[in-house]
Amino acid sequence: MATFKWQTIRRELHQIPELGFQEVKTQRYLLDKLQTIKTDRMTITTWKTGILVHVAGENPAKTIGYRSDMDGLPITEETGYSFASQHSGQMHACGHDFHMTIALGALETIIENPPDDHTVFLFQPAEEGPGGAWPMLQSEPFQAWKPDVVFALHIAPELPTGTVSSRPGILFANTSELFLDFTGQGGHAAYPHLTKDMGVAASSFVVEIQEIISRKLDPLESAVLTIGKIESGSVQNAIAETARLEGTIRTLDPASIGIIKQKLEQSIKGFEVAHDCSISVDYGANYYQVTNEQWLTDLFADVSRECHIAHQEAAPAMTGEDFGYMLKEIPGFMFWLGVDSPAGLHSAQLQPDEAALETGIRAVSSMIHALSGR
Numbered sequence: 082m083a084t085f086k087w088q089t090i091r092r093e094l095h096q097i098p099e100l101g102f103q104e105v106k107t108q109r110y111l112l113d114k115l116q117t118i119k120t121d122r123m124t125i126t127t128w129k130t131g132i133l134v135h136v137a138g139e140n141p142a143k144t145i146g147y148r149s150d151m152d153g154l155p156i157t158e159e160t161g162y163s164f165a166s167q168h169s170g171q172m173h174a175c176g177h178d179f180h181m182t183i184a185l186g187a188l189e190t191i192i193e194n195p196p197d198d199h200t201v202f203l204f205q206p207a208e209e210g211p212g213g214a215w216p217m218l219q220s221e222p223f224q225a226w227k228p229d230v231v232f233a234l235h236i237a238p239e240l241p242t243g244t245v246s247s248r249p250g251i252l253f254a255n256t257s258e259l260f261l262d263f264t265g266q267g268g269h270a271a272y273p274h275l276t277k278d279m280g281v282a283a284s285s286f287v288v289e290i291q292e293i294i295s296r297k298l299d300p301l302e303s304a305v306l307t308i309g310k311i312e313s314g315s316v317q318n319a320i321a322e323t324a325r326l327e328g329t330i331r332t333l334d335p336a337s338i339g340i341i342k343q344k345l346e347q348s349i350k351g352f353e354v355a356h357d358c359s360i361s362v363d364y365g366a367n368y369y370q371v372t373n374e375q376w377l378t379d380l381f382a383d384v385s386r387e388c389h390i391a392h393q394e395a396a397p398a399m400t401g402e403d404f405g406y407m408l409k410e411i412p413g414f415m416f417w418l419g420v421d422s423p424a425g426l427h428s429a430q431l432q433p434d435e436a437a438l439e440t441g442i443r444a445v446s447s448m449i450h451a452l453s454g455r
């Protein structure tokens with residue numbers, strides 16, 4: 082029965098994905114659900130499209146924070162779900178519908194059986210971009226209830242349901258978005274010699290910059306440079322005057338991001354001369370690495386085993402998370418929750434196993450209780 086309730090909530094949230102700082106319906110939905118479980122112990126406040134919920138402890142010595150992200154992605158869903166996204170071109174393709182449902186479930190468990198310490202549940206907007214963690218961290222409501230310790234989870238499609246995974250130290254990478262705009266001389270497709278073709282320039286650029294990782298960075302450093310979107314031209318028989326590339330840079334060492342940006346800028350200068358064009362670069366949102374505190378990660382492994390949830394050591398991943406900014410200021414950790422989906426994160430076919438909702442709720446609420454009074 083309880084599983085059915087969380088499944089319903091997850092499905093309702095799945096239908097209303099919204100992009101970063103546009104989570105208006107999502108916020109309304111969560112506020113309505115929170116009203117149904119509201120007690121005198123709970124204080125609810127909003128910040129932008131986010132929500133903070135304070136639950137007073139029985140005998141508080143500190144505040145424990147738990148964070149869920151809220152936003153969807155600009156991806157057109159291809160799951161075939163009967164409860165697929167009702168928002169055209171937007172999808173919960175990174176599991177934030179799961180994350181929010183689990184936070185609600187853990188909150189309800191905590192209300193039913195309050196720990197000694199205070200708890201703060203953070204529903205944070207804009208994780209996929211432009212980044213809600215950093216401004217939320219500095220907001221007045223966050224500072225008023227600032228947790229002494231904070232944690233979060235992320236679904237892991239490649240791990241079996243009923244399992245969790247984490248590691249001490251670095252779990253997620255440093256990231257920087259990358260937006261490049263090429264401008265040259267367009268013209269008729271039949272007269273290429275009279276133009277500066279930005280379709281050709283941008284395509285060559287995508288290929289050339291692969292060498293930054295393979296030839297210009299120390300091979301012992303872990304790094305990714307991905308162009309995920311290419312846009313150029315408007316018709317088959319004209320040469321494009323503009324092109325836009327959108328991508329992301331990822332590194333495990335924060336210093337490597339600077340090296341990659343410097344090499345990129347050198348390539349840009351060379352390309353401007355070689356292709357007689359101008360190229361502007363914008364690094365968008367930058368996230369700091371997720372670094373897990375050793376004692377908290379160890380405690381989580383013990384808690385998981387005690388509640389019969391299989392725990393395995395994770396490897397660092399090149400995914401990014403603005404939760405890294407919270408962990409930079411407050412001791413904490415993040416863990417992966419197995420959801421056994423053949424399609425991965427950011428796939429239009431992502432189908433996490435809803436049985437994992439119960440595992441997530443149990444893992445989070447048990448960890449809050451284990452932390453309380455320590």
Ligand SMILES: CC(=O)N[C@@H](CCC[C@H](N)C(=O)O)C(=O)O
Nearest residue numbers: 209210256257258329400401402
């Ligand atoms: C867990 C996850 O998938 N997070 C996102 C974070 C995106 C950061 C930013 N928009 C960027 O692309 O650099 C990820 O793509 O790893």
